[in-house]
Amino acid sequence: xxxxxxxxxxxxxxxxxxxxxxxxxxxxxxxxxxxxxxxxxxxxxxxxxxxxxxxxxxxxxxxxxxxxxxxxxxxxxxxxxxxxxxxxxxxxxxxxxxxxxxxxxxxxxxxxxxxxxxxxxxxxxxxxxxxxxxxxxxxxxxxxxxxxxxxxxxxxxxxxxxxxxxxxxxxxxxxxxxxxxxxxxxxxxxxxxxxxxxxxxxxxxxxxxxxxxxxxxxxxxxxxxxxxxxxxxxxxxxxxxxxxxxxxxxxxxxxxxxxxxxxxxxxxxxxxxxxxxxxxxxxxxxxxxxxxxxxxxxxxxxxxxxxxxxxxxxxxxxxxxxxxxxxxxxxxxxxxxxxxxxxxxxxxxxxxxxxxxxxx
Amino acid sequence: xxxxxxxxxxxxxxxxxxxxxxxxxxxxxxxxxxxxxxxxxxxxxxxxxxxxxxxxxxxxxxxxxxxxxxxxxxxxxxxxxxxxxxxxxxxxxxxxxxxxxxxxxxxxxxxxxxxxxxxxxxxxxxxxxxxxxxxxxxxxxxxxxxxxxxxxxxxxxxxxxxxxxxxxxxxxxxxxxxxxxxxxxxxxxxxxxxxxxxxxxxxxxxxxxxxxxxxxxxxxxxxxxxxxxxxxxxxxxxxxxxxxxxxxxxxxxxxxxxxxxxxxxxxxxxxxxxxxxxxxxxxxxxxxxxxxxxxxxxxxxxxxxxxxxxxxxxxxxxxxxxxxxxxxxxxxxxxxxxxxxxxxxxxxxxxxxx
Numbered sequence: 001x002x003x004x005x006x007x008x009x010x011x012x013x014x015x016x017x018x019x020x021x022x023x024x025x026x027x028x029x030x031x032x033x034x035x036x037x038x039x040x041x042x043x044x045x046x047x048x049x050x051x052x053x054x055x056x057x058x059x060x061x062x063x064x065x066x067x068x069x070x071x072x073x074x075x076x077x078x079x080x081x082x083x084x085x086x087x088x089x090x091x092x093x094x095x096x097x098x099x100x101x102x103x104x105x106x107x108x109x110x111x112x113x114x115x116x117x118x119x120x121x122x123x124x125x126x127x128x129x130x131x132x133x134x135x136x137x138x139x140x141x142x143x144x145x146x147x148x149x150x151x152x153x154x155x156x157x158x159x160x161x162x163x164x165x166x167x168x169x170x171x172x173x174x175x176x177x178x179x180x181x182x183x184x185x186x187x188x189x190x191x192x193x194x195x196x197x198x199x200x201x202x203x204x205x206x207x208x209x210x211x212x213x214x215x216x217x218x219x220x221x222x223x224x225x226x227x228x229x230x231x232x233x234x235x236x237x238x239x240x241x242x243x244x245x246x247x248x249x250x251x252x253x254x255x256x257x258x259x260x261x262x263x264x265x266x267x268x269x270x271x272x273x274x275x276x277x278x279x280x281x282x283x284x285x286x287x288x289x290x291x292x293x294x295x296x297x298x299x300x301x302x303x304x305x306x307x308x309x310x311x312x313x314x315x316x317x318x319x320x321x322x323x324x325x326x327x328x329x330x331x332x333x334x335x336x337x338x339x340x341x342x343x344x345x346x347x348x349x350x351x352x353x354x355x356x357x358x359x360x
Numbered sequence: 361x362x363x364x365x366x367x368x369x370x371x372x373x374x375x376x377x378x379x380x381x382x383x384x385x386x387x388x389x390x391x392x393x394x395x396x397x398x399x400x401x402x403x404x405x406x407x408x409x410x411x412x413x414x415x416x417x418x419x420x421x422x423x424x425x426x427x428x429x430x431x432x433x434x435x436x437x438x439x440x441x442x443x444x445x446x447x448x449x450x451x452x453x454x455x456x457x458x459x460x461x462x463x464x465x466x467x468x469x470x471x472x473x474x475x476x477x478x479x480x481x482x483x484x485x486x487x488x489x490x491x492x493x494x495x496x497x498x499x500x501x502x503x504x505x506x507x508x509x510x511x512x513x514x515x516x517x518x519x520x521x522x523x524x525x526x527x528x529x530x531x532x533x534x535x536x537x538x539x540x541x542x543x544x545x546x547x548x549x550x551x552x553x554x555x556x557x558x559x560x561x562x563x564x565x566x567x568x569x570x571x572x573x574x575x576x577x578x579x580x581x582x583x584x585x586x587x588x589x590x591x592x593x594x595x596x597x598x599x600x601x602x603x604x605x606x607x608x609x610x611x612x613x614x615x616x617x618x619x620x621x622x623x624x625x626x627x628x629x630x631x632x633x634x635x636x637x638x639x640x641x642x643x644x645x646x647x648x649x650x651x652x653x654x655x656x657x658x659x660x661x662x663x664x665x666x667x668x669x670x671x672x673x674x675x676x677x678x679x680x681x682x683x684x685x686x687x688x689x690x691x692x693x694x695x696x697x698x699x700x701x702x703x704x705x706x707x708x709x710x711x712x713x714x
Contacts, residue, residue, distance in 0.1 A: 031469025031550060089467045091409025093479065097471045097614050100543060108547075133540040154625030157618060162511045165479050169486075172409065238475060243619035249532040 033086025411464025
């Protein structure tokens with residue numbers, strides 16, 4: 001089963017999605033390159049924007065997508081440096097502000113005044129900040145296994161700064177050299193093992209292919225081997241660590257944003273440290289929900305059914321399907337005059353149409 | 361007075377494609393007014409992955425220089441009045457931080473973060489193969505020097521910090537509101553960077569007035585030209601006018617370094633000789649008790665020196681003679697030459713024991 005890389009699994013997923021449209025690959029231009037995404041499902045309405053975790057890519061959502069409500073599409077993206085998206089230029093480190101700007105730029109690209117977010121891990125921390133900075137631009141936030149940004153005790157944070165910078169410099173040199181020399185290559189089995197171990201067992205071996213598919217490329221030197229094509233410098237991303245009082249202040253501003261958190265039962269990412277923020281959210285925010293679902297940190301990948309059971313009612317409640325037709329009857333059963341009905345004004349030529357441009 | 365335009369890089373060529381056009385950009389106030397520079401220097405460029413860092417190298421070229429770093433939205437000219445007073449055997453390299461002065465700006469779409477300056481210092485050290493660095497830094501860079509000494513205590517010989525002791529702590533609601541507006545404004549400014557139209561231009565005197573206002577009168581009016589020269593470019597549209605060409609995205613710097621308790625821990629971690637100069641007419645930029653808490657930790661160190669001097673935030677530019685004594689003494693005792701001598705001595709002592 002592990003011998004065949006993702007193509008087989010991707011076909012399987014597409015079959016499951018055959019009821020409605022196949023996903024559309026999109027590319028959103030950024031000043032330093034582009035971000036790629038896949039728009040699954042309904043393209044007539046504003047989709048949920050789904051953001052993957054650290055060192056993953058949009059494949060992380062593969063198991064969950066077929067189980068989500070059909071009236072809303074999901075635009076999954078590869079964050080810069082991950083999957084098939086561009087990498088940041090040489091010498092530029094990855095900071096949380098860069099990813100926040102990606103969300104804002106996507107909103108501008110599609111003309112969304114508000115955004116619905118679904119995020120895992122590192123992206124969920126980002127979306128916590130986003131929700132705090134822009135509560136009026138967010139109409140739904142689903143976080144997988146994260147409530148708030150993390151805290152590091154000062155000695156640990158100083159060490160973190162140091163290792164991040166020093167290792168980033170090493171990785172940046174490798175990035176510069178990668179154009180000349182291919183990075184080390186591994187067999188597919190080895191890669192699965194590396195990912196499994198690297199995620200501390202959070203991604204079980206049988207699900208590794210979902211994530212590996214877009215993060216590796218076929219080696220030109222060794223016929224059966226692959227190398228990591230995602231940006232190695234992403235490992236040294238500058239996380240926005242917050243002290244407990246600051247995180248509490250951020251939580252206090254998230255008042256009316258529908259915020260659903262799924263905790264993986266076997267994961268320690270949401271621990272006692274998050275309790276203060278959870279309490280603040282519970283008292284300030286009537287739309288805050290916290291549920292525990294059986295699974296590891298990648299609970300949306302390992303127990304998609306359990307996660308869908310929780311978030312589907314949440315999505316139906318906060319982004320219910322719009323009434324798009326005047327009747328619930330199937331189109332073919334309607335009398336012809338009704339089928340052909342169209343507002344005269346839609347066809348009129350002298351009607352001035354103003355395209356709403358987002359004012360970012 | 362001779363001044364050379366020389367390329368300086370341990371790798372030979374800096375690979376930078378844009379040559380300095382002296383009709384458009386200015387290395388020091390004299391390029392505008394016709395006066396000689398306050399002290400002879402070499403204009404240098406250090407290669408970095410996204411372009412180059414420009415700087416002015418004063419003094420002997422065969423010794424490791426002190427790295428001079430300016431404040432937010434200033435440039436290498438900030439030390440123009442200080443360098444003539446330095447000891448002649450001391451080399452001093454005053455650089456333009458990315459986006460400022462004659463240095464390359466960051467690529468389109470990239471955000472300026474103050475922690476990146478730690479990385480810039482490491483890059484410069486790598487290019488010149490310095491094991492340790494000596495820093496003289498003002499304002500925002502003074503904060504960076506503090507952080508650098510705490511994060512890389514084994515890579516610093518000494519730091520001289522002018523008028524900013526530690527990362528400023530602001531009330532959290534204000535921080536959150538600032539972050540919110542900064543991101544949007546950054547995106548807008550980033551877009552403007554790509555537009556081909558020239559920004560508003562002004563006459564030389566108007567520019568001086570603007571700099572004077574922008575620094576809240578911190579710089580003496582007649583000395584504004586020193587921090588003006590490297591930040592402006594001759595207008596292509598109006599022959600007698602100039603415009604500011606420092607990267608406007610700098611206005612939305614991401615200052616996030618950490619909380620007050622992190623500042624205290626950093627103060628504990630600093631082991632190198634540390635000279636801090638406080639200007640009497642300058643504010644603390646934050647709640648004074650934060651400043652006091654960190655100062656208390658530092659005062660306990662035997663190699664920390666505190667100097668209170670008369671002057672505004674830019675006292676190193678307005679009245680450098682009031683602070684040069686402690687600075688020269690500090691450099692003489694702990695600067696690159698002293699540190700190299702100490703290392704040599706230790707090496708000889710170890711060898712003689714074998």
